[in-house]
Every structure is written in structure tokens, then in C-alpha cells.
Amino acid sequence: MRSRSFLGLLPWSLCFAVFGLVPLLAALLLSFYFMNPLRPDLTHWVGAANYARALGSPAFWHALRTTAIFVVGTLPVTLLLAYIVAALLGRLRRGEAFFRAAIFFPATLSMVVIALIFKSLYAEQGLLNGWLEALGSPPVHWLQDPRLALPSIMAMDVWASVGYYAILILAGRKTLPVEQLEAARLEGMRTLEIERRIILPHVKPVLLFVVLLNTVRSFQIFIEVFVLTRGGPLDSTLTLVYHLYERAFYHFEMGYACAIAYLLLLLVGAILLVQRRLVARAPGEIPRASAVTQAPVEAPAL
Amino acid sequence: MGPRGHSVVARRVAGRVALAAAPFVALLLAAALALCGAGCGRRASAKRAVVFWQFSPLPAIQSVLDRFRHEHPDIEVQVEQLTWQSGREKIVAAIAAGLPPDLCEIGSTFLPGLVADSTLIDLTDSIPDLRPALRGWRVVEYRGRAYAVPWMLGTRALYFNADLMRRAGLSPQKPPTTWAAFKTAVARIDAIDSGTKGFGMNSGEREVLFKKFMPFAWGAGGDILDSTLTHSVVASPQNIEALRFYLSLKPHSLLDRQEMLDEAFTRGRLGFTISGPWMLRKLPVSAPDLHFEVALMPRPAEGKGEPASFSGAEVLGIFRGSKEQAAALTLARFLVREENAMPLYVATGNAFPAAVAAESDTYFVAHPKDKVFVEQLEYAVAPPVHPRWVEIEEILNGELEWAIYGKKSPEAALRSADARIEAMLNPRP
Numbered sequence: 001m002r003s004r005s006f007l008g009l010l011p012w013s014l015c016f017a018v019f020g021l022v023p024l025l026a027a028l029l030l031s032f033y034f035m036n037p038l039r040p041d042l043t044h045w046v047g048a049a050n051y052a053r054a055l056g057s058p059a060f061w062h063a064l065r066t067t068a069i070f071v072v073g074t075l076p077v078t079l080l081l082a083y084i085v086a087a088l089l090g091r092l093r094r095g096e097a098f099f100r101a102a103i104f105f106p107a108t109l110s111m112v113v114i115a116l117i118f119k120s121l122y123a124e125q126g127l128l129n130g131w132l133e134a135l136g137s138p139p140v141h142w143l144q145d146p147r148l149a150l151p152s153i154m155a156m157d158v159w160a161s162v163g164y165y166a167i168l169i170l171a172g173r174k175t176l177p178v179e180q181l182e183a184a185r186l187e188g189m190r191t192l193e194i195e196r197r198i199i200l201p202h203v204k205p206v207l208l209f210v211v212l213l214n215t216v217r218s219f220q221i222f223i224e225v226f227v228l229t230r231g232g233p234l235d236s237t238l239t240l241v242y243h244l245y246e247r248a249f250y251h252f253e254m255g256y257a258c259a260i261a262y263l264l265l266l267l268v269g270a271i272l273l274v275q276r277r278l279v280a281r282a283p284g285e286i287p288r289a290s291a292v293t294q295a296p297v298e299a300p301a302l
Numbered sequence: 303m304g305p306r307g308h309s310v311v312a313r314r315v316a317g318r319v320a321l322a323a324a325p326f327v328a329l330l331l332a333a334a335l336a337l338c339g340a341g342c343g344r345r346a347s348a349k350r351a352v353v354f355w356q357f358s359p360l361p362a363i364q365s366v367l368d369r370f371r372h373e374h375p376d377i378e379v380q381v382e383q384l385t386w387q388s389g390r391e392k393i394v395a396a397i398a399a400g401l402p403p404d405l406c407e408i409g410s411t412f413l414p415g416l417v418a419d420s421t422l423i424d425l426t427d428s429i430p431d432l433r434p435a436l437r438g439w440r441v442v443e444y445r446g447r448a449y450a451v452p453w454m455l456g457t458r459a460l461y462f463n464a465d466l467m468r469r470a471g472l473s474p475q476k477p478p479t480t481w482a483a484f485k486t487a488v489a490r491i492d493a494i495d496s497g498t499k500g501f502g503m504n505s506g507e508r509e510v511l512f513k514k515f516m517p518f519a520w521g522a523g524g525d526i527l528d529s530t531l532t533h534s535v536v537a538s539p540q541n542i543e544a545l546r547f548y549l550s551l552k553p554h555s556l557l558d559r560q561e562m563l564d565e566a567f568t569r570g571r572l573g574f575t576i577s578g579p580w581m582l583r584k585l586p587v588s589a590p591d592l593h594f595e596v597a598l599m600p601r602p603a604e605g606k607g608e609p610a611s612f613s614g615a616e617v618l619g620i621f622r623g624s625k626e627q628a629a630a631l632t633l634a635r636f637l638v639r640e641e642n643a644m645p646l647y648v649a650t651g652n653a654f655p656a657a658v659a660a661e662s663d664t665y666f667v668a669h670p671k672d673k674v675f676v677e678q679l680e681y682a683v684a685p686p687v688h689p690r691w692v693e694i695e696e697i698l699n700g701e702l703e704w705a706i707y708g709k710k711s712p713e714a715a716l717r718s719a720d721a722r723i724e725a726m727l728n729p730r731p
Contacts, residue, residue, distance in 0.1 A: 036419060037394050037395070037397060037398030038394065038397050038398070038415070038416065038419035038421045039419045039420070039421075040398065040400075123558075123562055123565070124556065124558055124562060124566065125562075125565070125566065125569065125571075141506075141557070141558075143506055143559075144505050144506040144557055144558060144559075146707065149506075229506065230507060230508065230509065231508070232506055232507065232508045232703065233505060233506050233508070233703060233707065234703060234704065234707055234709070249390065249391050249394060250692055250696075251692060251693070252394065252415065252419070254398075
């Protein structure tokens with residue numbers, strides 16, 4: 001039985017080892033080397049110099065700051081909107097399947113496609129400026145204005161991810177027994193009170209999952225910047241992953257780029273740990289993440 | 303369970319393992335057969351296979367390669383199209399993996415880095431006969447040695463909307479030839495109504511800024527590095543004068559990315575824009591009612607300076623790791639010939655053949671707008687082939703962006719760029 005299980009896991013394990021684990025370890029090793037892919041013969045050990053260089057580089061800190069603004073700006077908004085959308089979807093009596101599909105649709109699109117659509121929306125002659133013009137307002141330079149470029153990308157990112165997370169939260173809500181809700185209503189609880197005291201604690205594990213997933217995704221922001229702004233204008237959208245991409249493929253500093261990637265990995269890992277601890281400590285947490293798929297039996301005291 | 307039972311179970315397990323492993327074994331066998339087939343086939347036909355990476359659409363280059371196969375039946379060309387978005391990364395990854403193509407189309411701005419890292423073979427002594435037949439050698443030479451063969455040359459010229467010129471009281475038959483006339487025309491077109499802008503100024507895409515500004519600087523006699531390529535001359539009075547002029551166009555300009563500027567011009571909203579010959583193919587299709595013309599870039603003043611422009615090039619390089627260097631050079635020699643490069647220009651409209659003979663091609667008699675670009679090539683200047691060009695370009699683009707956004711004066715931006723480039727080229731001990 002064990003050997004059969006092992007055989008069943010073998011293809012995936014091989015793929016993970018070849019395309020996941022080996023590059024991960026190779027990148028770690030590379031981060032301690034000077035390595036120019038065009039001159040592999042000059043590769044040499046530099047110890048922690050790449051890490052020291054990154055930590056002393058203003059460009060690195062600027063990119064980190066931009067990334068942090070992106071994460072802090074998108075995460076709560078995405079979570080809140082996804083929660084509201086899930087709540088609205090859960091209350092629909094007719095056409096839920098249609099709206100669910102419509103809300104989820106952006107998640108099925110490639111981020112490149114979404115970015116290209118928004119590129120034309122944000123254009124001087126695009127739809128958004130068309131609406132503004134109809135309202136008598138002058139056109140806005142969404143991606144050319146250094147103050148607006150990052151918020152514009154953030155808005156696009158929120159639009160692209162809300163649907164996916166809303167469906168996850170909706171799935172969590174669906175596991176709540178109807179009897180529990182009916183009992184709460186019989187007790188005379190109002191809608192908002194039910195939401196706050198019963199549903200919210202119930203979907204908390206899903207919310208934690210969404211927060212973790214969105215945090216990781218947001219720190220990795222690259223495609224949006226690559227397609228829309230290339231880090232500009234005036235470095236206002238220079239994120240960490242785009243910065244490391246430039247170092248790797250324009251300056252051929254593979255070791256340095258790998259060091260930046262590992263600093264990002266450490267940072268995201270630390271943030272995820274803190275997030276987990278904070279959520280675990282928060283009052284009202286009842287089920288574990290695995291309980292998302294299991295209907296709770298007991299209703300909380302109302 | 304007795305020993306007999308154990309052996310039955312063991313046989314069953316072995317059978318299942320064999321069953322599960324069968325597809326993998328089959329795959330391995332298939333791969334081995336394929337490899338053997340390729341190897342055996344190569345030996346049997348004794349054909350040399352040249353792997354050729356290039357950026358043109360395959361239908362555009364296929365007929366040229368068919369002719370090559372006819373002329374060189376002993377060489378098989380395995381052509382692959384790169385994309386402008388990811389071609390650079392693919393080339394870098396292939397070099398890093400030790401599996402570069404034998405012959406590769408390389409953009410002139412990418413070439414200095416490859417030359418600096420000794421990735422390309424020195425072709426100087428193999429192609430002396432090509433020197434008088436081709437233009438654009440400055441783009442491929444470093445310290446007097448040629449590291450690639452010029453194939454196609456690109457430049458930008460001044461597009462203008464003839465209808466807007468008329469509405470502004472200007473004659474489309476007399477496009478502006480000097481900075482002063484150009485600025486007047488830009489301002490007058492901008493004044494027509496709120497929907498039109500005089501000029502399209504690049505912003506929001508830092509990587510192209512020097513290509514749009516330097517033509518004015520080169521026209522005024524400025525440059526980026528001195529003739530020895532060891533010192534920066536970015537803060538020269540000519541460059542500062544050119545940047546002052548360039549920024550004086552800003553109040554009358556639409557500031558946007560190139561594709562948006564092209565679109566605005568297509569919609570008839572822009573008086574002038576600087577762009578390449580690819581627009582000549584696009585505009586009649588996307589805007590059949592647009593009346594546009596093409597002119598040489600304006601010069602600083604009558605009898606002063608030159609109508610300079612940016613010169614880019616697509617060159618053919620052979621990597622050190624190439625296993626078929628001789629066959630790759632044979633293909634390169636074939637591709638750069640006028641009769642083989644010209645069909646590619648006619649099909650794509652991106653860049654002109656580097657072959658000198660192409661200038662007198664009858665195609666340009668029937669296509670006067672294309673001819674303007676050929677004339678513009680005479681005044682086109684290529685950025686210096688310097689090992690640290692990527693960094694120089696980055697500094698220059700970054701400082702120009704600060705100036706365009708009004709965060710730095712022209713003097714401050716160029717002096718800052720000059721100091722940073724100088725510090726990089728000649729670091730203090």
C-alpha cells in the first residue's frame with residue numbers, strides 16, 4: 001500500500017524537485033556568488049556580500065517601500081470587498097450561479113491580459129478619462145503621474161483578485177449550518193449582529209487563508225508593473241520583484257538578484273508567521289483551517 | 303501467509319510497479335529513439351544544422367531562408383522567432399545554459415553588453431569584404447573590432463499631420479526644418495483646440511527617453527561620451543541647449559508612452575510625433591483618412607548643426623558557444639545581401655537593409671515616405687558601444703525623466719547624469 005502511495009506521489013514529487021526544489025536551492029547557493037550568466041567562467045564566491053549590498057542599496061529600500069505600500073494598500077481593501085461581495089452573493093435568492101461566475105471571471109484571466117485591458121482603460125483617450133470628460137473633468141494621467149501610477153495598479157489588482165477571494169469566503173460561509181442562522185434569527189439577532197457574532201468567527205480560518213495567500217501574491221507583484229509602467233514614472237512603481245528582474249536580466253547580476261529574492265522570501269515568511277500568530281490570538285476564533293470543509297455542530301452562545 | 307503467498311503478492315506488486323513504470327519507460331525509449339534518430343539522420347545526410355534566432359515573423363523570413371536552402375543545400379536552418387518582450391531573457395538564458403543559437407539577431411542596445419562579456423566571436427578578419435557593402439559598422443564595433451554583421455538599420459523621423467498643419471495656417475509642403483520653426487508649428491497646432499496637441503513627448507517609459515532627446519543633442523553637436531569613450535560629455539553646453547529646447551515643447555505636448563502617442567497621432571490629435579518606419583505600414587490601415595507626411599528631424603538653426611536622429615540596428619552575431627560558426631557566418635553573409643534583406647523590409651517595414659545597394663532600390667522611388675527614412679539614416683547616430691552602456695543608458699534615462707517631470711532643471715539633470723557616469727567610468731581610488 002505504502003509503495004503504491006509512493007508511486008502515486010512520484011510524478012508530482014519529481015516535478016516539484018526538478019522545477020521547485022532544485023531552483024530554490026540553486027538560487028540560495030547562487031545568492032552567495034558573483035554570477036554573470038554571460039560569463040559563467042567569472043563566477044566566484046562572495047559570501048554574504050550580495051546580501052550586504054542589497055541592505056545598503058537605496059534602490060532596494062525604495063523598492064521594498066513601494067512593495068510594502070502596495071501590500072498594505074491592497075490587502076485590507078481586497079479583503080473587505082471580497083467579504084462584502086461574498087455576503088451579497090450569499091444572500092442572493094436568484095441568479096447566484098450567474099453572479100458567482102461573473103465575479104470569479106477575472107480570476108480565470110491571465111494577469112497580462114488584465115493589465116493590457118487596464119492599460120487601455122487608463123489611457124489618455126481611455127474609458128475612464130472618457131467618463132471624466134463627460135463629467136466636465138480634465139483627463140487624468142493615471143499611469144504617467146508618479147502620484148497616481150501605483151494607486152492605479154493597486155486598483156487594478158484589487159479588481160482582479162476580489163472575485164477569487166470572494167468565492168473562497170463564500171465557500172466558507174456555505175459551511176455554516178442553516179439551523180444555526182435560523183436559531184440566531186429566532187433569538188432576535190439583527191443581520192449585522194449575525195454577521196459579526198456568528199458568520200465572521202466561522203469564516204475566520206478562510207479569512208486567514210485569504211490574507212496569507214494575498215500577502216504572498218502581493219509581495220510578488222511583477223506582471224502588472226512589467227506590462228503597465230516598468231517601474232516608472234520616477235521609480236514610483238519600482239517593486240522588489242521588478243527590481244530583482246532588472247538586476248538579473250538587464251545588469252546580469254544573477255547572484256545579487258537571488259540575494260534580493262531570498263531577502264524577500266525571509267520577509268514574507270516572517271510576515272506570514274506574525275499574521276498567523278495575531279489571528280490565532282484574536283478572540284472569537286473557533287475552527288481550525290481544516291474545519292472550512294466541515295460543518296460545525298455546536299452553535300456559539302448567543 | 304506462507305512463502306507461496308508472499309511470492310504471489312510480490313509478483314502482483316512487481317506487476318503493478320511494472321505497469322506503473324511502463325509509461326515512463328516508454329517515454330525514455332521514445333526520447334532515446336528521437337535522439338538517436340536526430341543524430342543518425344544528421345550523420346546520414348551530413349547536413350550542418352544552423353540554429354538561427356530572429357525577431358521577424360516567420361512568414362516574412364521564410365521565403366528568404368528557402369532561397370538560402372536552395373543556394374546551400376548542405377546547410378539546414380532551424381529558425382526560431384523571438385519576441386521583443388522576452389527575446390533578451392531567452393538569449394541570456396540560452397547563453398547561461400551553454401546552448402546559444404549559432405546565429406542570432408541582436409538589437410544594437412543589447413550588443414555592447416554581449417561584446418563586453420566576450421560572448422560574441424570577433425568577426426573582423428572574417429568579413430573584410432563586407433565592409434564597403436554595408437553601413438552601420440559603428441554599431442557593431444568596439445575598439446576597432448567588429449563583433450557582429452550589420453543587417454537592418456533603423457531610425458526615427460518626424461511624422462506630421464498635414465490637415466492640422468493647414469488648420470494652423472502652415473504649409474504641409476514646407477515642414478519645419480529648424481528648431482525655431484518646429485517650436486512655432488508645435489505651438490500653433492496646440493492652439494487649434496483643446497483636443498489637439500502639438501507634439502508627442504515620451505513619458506512614463508523611462509527606457510526610451512534618451513532615444514527621443516539625444517537626436518536634438520546630437521544635432522546640436524553634443525554627445526554622451528568623448529571620442530575615447532572614457533569620459534562623459536553629457537553636461538556639454540550643446541546637450542544643455544538641446545534639453546532646454548526639448549523641454550520648451552512640453553507645454554504644447556501630449557506626454558504619454560510611445561504606443562499611446564502613436565494612437566493619438568492615428569486619431570489625428572497630434573501635430574508632430576517622432577517615430578519609426580513601422581508607422582508607414584500601420585497608418586494607412588488604421589487611419590485611412592489621416593493625411594500625414596514624414597520629414598527629416600529639425601536642425602538647431604539654418605546652417606547650424608544637423609537633422610540628427612537615433613540610429614538603431616539589428617545585427618547578426620555568432621556566439622562563442624556556437625557549434626556551427628562557419629555555417630552561421632555563411633547564413634549571415636547571405637542574409638545581409640541587398641536582395642535578401644530588402645524583402646524583409648518590404649514585408650515588415652521595421653528597419654532598412656544595411657546593404658548600401660538598398661539605397662537605390664526601385665522600391666523607394668515608388669514609396670517617397672520610406673525614402674525620407676533612408677535620407678534620415680545619413681544623419682542617424684548610434685549610441686556608443688561601451689561595455690557599461692546598460693548603466694550609462696539607465697543613468698541618462700533616469701535623469702532625463704526627472705527633467706521631463708519638472709523635478710530637475712535641464713542643467714541639474716544633465717550635470718547629475720554627467721557626474722554619475724563619470725564616477726562610474728573613472729572611479730576614484
